[in-house]
Structures are given as C-alpha cells and as structure tokens.
Amino acid sequence: MSDTRLELEPYRVAGESKITLYLKNEEIKAEYSGLLSERLFERLIIGRNYKYAPYIAARICGVCSHAHFWASNLAIENALGVEVDEVTAELRDICNKLQIIENHLVHLAFLALPDYKNLEPRILSNVIKAREILKNSLNTLCGRLSGPQPYMPGGFLKEISRLNIERTIKSMENLAPIIDLIVNYVLNNINMPSMNDPSPTYLALYNWPERSVPTKEPYVLISNNTKVNINSENYLNYFNETKPAYSNSKTCVFNGQVFFVGARARILARKYVDLSKGLLYMLNNPYGNIVAKAIETQYLVNDVINKLRSIAGKSPRRTLPSYKKGKGLSVIEAPRGLLIHYYEIEEDGRISNVNILTPTVMFTKHVEKSVEALTKQLYVNHVEVDKITKYVEMLVRSYDPCIPCAVHVIKIS
C-alpha cells in the first residue's frame, strides 16, 4: 500500500473545517482542524467591565448563543459570590434546553439525515414549524434566539409573567407530537455503519438534565461512573488544552484521556433514559450521536413542559451584585456538550483573565481517534478511497462540530 494523503473538507457542519488523513501501510493518522482564522473572543473580553462580558460571549456562536450567555453570567456570578434563586436558575436552564432542542432538530434534519435519506417535504415542513415554535417560545421567555440579553449577573431584568409561562407550556405541548414525528422518522431511516468507539470516555454534568445546572461551584462531572468535583481552582488539573500546529483551534484531554462530550456522552454517562441492549449497541458507535440527539430531543421537550409547570406562578428574584475581586467558573451543558467559562474579576469590576473551553475543542481529539479507527477498519477491508471519504465525512457530521466556537481561543504572542 502506497503513502496517501487525503484532505477532506466536510460540508454540512457548522463552520469550515478540514480533516487530513495520512495513510501509510498500517499506520493511519487523522488531523482535524478548524479553518476559520482567529476570533480572539477571550482577548476581547479582557479589560472590560464584567457587565458587558456576557454580551460579547453570546456572540461567539450564533446557534448556541444562549449557552455562552448563560455560562458567562454564571461564571461572573460565582466570581462575585452572587447566588441566584431557584426560579431564575430553572428559567435559564429551560431557555438553554429550548436552544438544545432547536440545535438538535437542525442537526438531525438538515445536517445528518441527508447522509442516509433524502428529506421528505412533510418532514421539512414539520422541522420548520418546530423551529418556529421554539423561536417564539424563546422570544416569549428570554428575548432572542440569537444574541440574547434577558438577564445580567444577578438575575432577570424583566419579570417573566405567568401568562408567558403558560403560553410557552401550550407551545411545548403543540411541539411534542411534531418532535415525535421527526424523531421517529430519523430513527427509522438511519442505517449507521457499524464501528466501536475507540476511546469510550464520556463526560457529562452530574444530575443534568433532571435538575438544573447548580447555581454555584463546585460542579460535579461524571465520567465512567466516577464523579469529579471541579471548581475555579482545580479545573485546569483535569482539563489540559493544547494547540496543535496544524489547526486554528485547540484540542483538549480530560485527566490525560481523549474523551467525548455531547448528547451521546450525556446519555451514556448519566443513563437518564432507559438503555435497552439495542440502544446501547447503537450508542457505543460514534455514529450513534445522531440517535442520542434524537432521544435527547424527545426527552427534553417533556422535561421542559414539566419544569415550566413546576415554576408557573413563581417569579424570579434579582440580586444586585457589588464589585468584588474574585474568580469564578461555570460548567453547563450546551447543545454540543460541556461548556466551561472561567473569569477573573478585579476590584473595579474589570475582567483580568478569561478562559473558555468549548465542546468542539473537547471532542476534537475524539473525532481524530474515531476517524483513524474507521479508516483503518475500511482500509483493512479494501474499501475504495471514495467510500472511505464518504464514511469519514458522515462520521464528522454525526459529531456536529461547531468550528466558530472552537477557534475563538487562540492566544497571540
């Protein structure tokens, strides 16, 4: 077998990325890189007053802007020693879950499903309808879908009325059958290539999604049945970020291990849905992230309805933070997996240090490992290069990487 170098630029993923495959005899190496240039978001936040940091952080990503906005607010609250009340925490979590459902739907219908089957007009119209309901629900609860600013560190700026909550519950009840239809269609129409996960380390936030994200440090993560408490002091002992020469985005390992975060990791680490043997088999396959997303979408719609019912009639309180020196960390579950924000704030309210770890950075190495394993499996079975390319692209798409999130973290020297 001669030396081969394949360069693939998978389409239908968020942002521009490239995967380079080096095939040399039995040795196969994959390099997954973000092609976007530096976006320097961390540097943009440094030196500003903490009040404005969430607005900038929310613009890291257009599709997960609520996740970044929330994580930024939460980390600043931890730094300033402010703890929000339960209703505020729950409402923020609900907004994030709505965005996760929206993201999953787009990924399932528009990005992943076309690999397996042509999209039918009735499914397309239902996805559009579902997105419209989700967009309106988010608007009712917390302003815009993209670039939101409904709250500041300390709590919501506007009272969320009972009527708005009831309206959202009604919308969610209308959404549930549409989601069922889309999810069942996806599950019935995907025929994944079989493969085993080469690095089965899954990391997720403990207790989520049954309970909302904790309002203060420490955050409990669960990986392979082991719980880990992380806070602003020790999080870098667990997460080790490096910047490979071939990419504009960083890569990350947890406790020295290549790991996965996201829908599949959440289900496998937390087991918050019943895992039958067949389902477990599908989820142990890296392609199974699509299945996990479908199951999670269904679960989250019902979860949001229950959570909204539990807070109906209650109003969030706002605590005004005062300027205080401190550092704070937040860990939340974004649509693509764990999202970590870390801030250091000076006495005058200025931010002196920021670190943002995004899910795509966390699972980049996992993508590379899976691609290597898949290519090896196909190469050994003498599959043609064209087909290898197709399967590799399908695999990358099943991870749903978000390159704009991943390349915000470059340091300039």
Added chain:
Amino acid sequence: MVKVKVNNVEIDVPPGSYIIDAIEKAGFKVPLLCYLQDLFNEATCRICIVKANGRIVPSCRFPVQEGMVITTSDDELSKMRKINFELVLATHNIICWNCYRKGSCLLVSLSKELGVEGIPVCSECSLYGDLCLVKQGIPCLGPLTIAGCEAECTKQNAPCIGCRGFVSSTSTWRNALRFYKENNIKKEDLEAITRIFWPILPSRFQNLIREVYMQ
C-alpha cells in the same frame, strides 16, 4: 378624459389631475412625506418623485398629459428618493427619546421603507417615557444606535449595546450626549459601553463626547 400609462397600466383620469391621482387610481403607491391631499402639494420634500415620459418630476405637483408614461419605481428613483430623504432628515432635530410622537412618525416609517439609517433605536423602544433606561441612569446606546431591530434588548429591560452600528449625524450625537449628561450617565460608563461594538469611534464623535461632557 386624459389617457395615461402608469407602470404599463393604462387608465383615464380627468384633465388637470396630478400624477399622484393617476398613480392612486392605477392602484400603485409612492412614498409621501409633505403631501396632504387637497391641502398641501408644494413639492417641498421631493420624496414622491416619479418618472413622467422619462423625466423625473414630483408626482404631487405635476399635472398629467395625454399619453404620459409614468414609472413609479426603478433604481434611479430609489437612489434619488433616498438622497432627498437624507436631506430632509439632515434638517430635522432628532430627539426621538423625548419626542411626543413616540415612534409613530412618518420619518421613522419612511426611513425603514427607503433604507435610510438616521433614526435611533429610541424610536422603536417600548420603554419610552419614565421607563427609559437612560432616564433611570443606566447607560443605554438606544439614542445613538441605528433603528431597525425593533428594540429587542430594551424590550427585555436590557440596555442597547449598539450592535446595529451608530447613527452618523453629528447633531443627533450632540443631542444624545446632552441627554446622557442630563441624566447623569458618566462619561466613562458611556465610553465603556460604546467600546463593545464600536471600538474605534470616529474622532469627531470622540471630540464631541469630550466637548459635551466638558461643558
């Protein structure tokens, strides 16, 4: 009766009618600002311009002629209407934050229709009056930011952070800066919020901030 053609639609209008009457009869519309039917048609704003036999004329003041071919919109007309509207806007003292019209204003709707960016977000703000964030002492860039976002942020009681860009009129800036000063918004706070989306402000605005706050 006089036969005219409006955007290829042939109609009959009484002799002595103005082009605007023929356009309305044919079922078309042109943007209007100073024109008031039967009361005022002095053609002062020149927003209602159309092409009559290839010549650009104000439709409110120009009488129809037999066989006249009228075009109500094309690229050239849009461009000229935009320029004319900008000239009107330049002479207007923009203080939307204190205006009794509260956004229900022909200038606001025309600026949206013609795509002219000179009206600030305050014209769309639901917090108008006592709830205005600036009046509560909160730095909000509504008075300086181009309208068109339907004031989504201020609807959530969150300050405008200027994501749509700043209005370019110096007189609007001067009025807005005086408004900030009257409401005890500190210069440093104002500069901090402008730096989110407008990291490099043109020097004329930087000088203006200094000038107003020095007074």
